[in-house]
Amino acid sequence: MSVVKMNVLTVSAEMREELERRFSNRAGIVESADGFEWFELLRPVDGTDRYLVYTRWRSEEDFTRWTESQAFQRGHAQAAAEAGAQGHGHGQEQGQEQGHGHGQGHGHGHGQGGPAASGAELWSFEVVQSTGPQG
């Protein structure tokens, strides 16, 4: 049974453009992860401040293996570098918050520095039913 893992990022109005810029420059490594099925970055259009990083995986194990992989670290290199530059740790020690610290940013000449998200939460679902367009 496929699973959906959504990283719910709280993003202030000022950092929306920066978050989307970083994703537009994303590493594109997740595509070759074993068991990876789908990725979408969903922008809120109802006035709320939460972006959804939607991923779908063949199994829970495939997702867990990716989050513990070099591919995950490399896929988060930008954000980690930005956060790291502010002297805040990142990685496993932050429980659910994998790979990104919370620092106040300053520019690196390409977009705003520091983490683009002020909060992150992981939502987990099992795909019970799914369908696509006919024909």
Ligand code: HEM
């Ligand atoms: C504190 C937690 C997290 C934050 C703040 C965060 C933020 C980001 C940012 C800003 C990027 C763009 C690339 C970069 O800047 O390095 C990125 C890449 C990505 N994130 Fe996260 N992320 C977090 C954890 C997760 C988790 C738990 C998932 C799984 C649902 C996830 C899924 C992805 C995917 C699929 C990419 C693209 C990687 C690639 O292109 O290979 N992230 N994330």
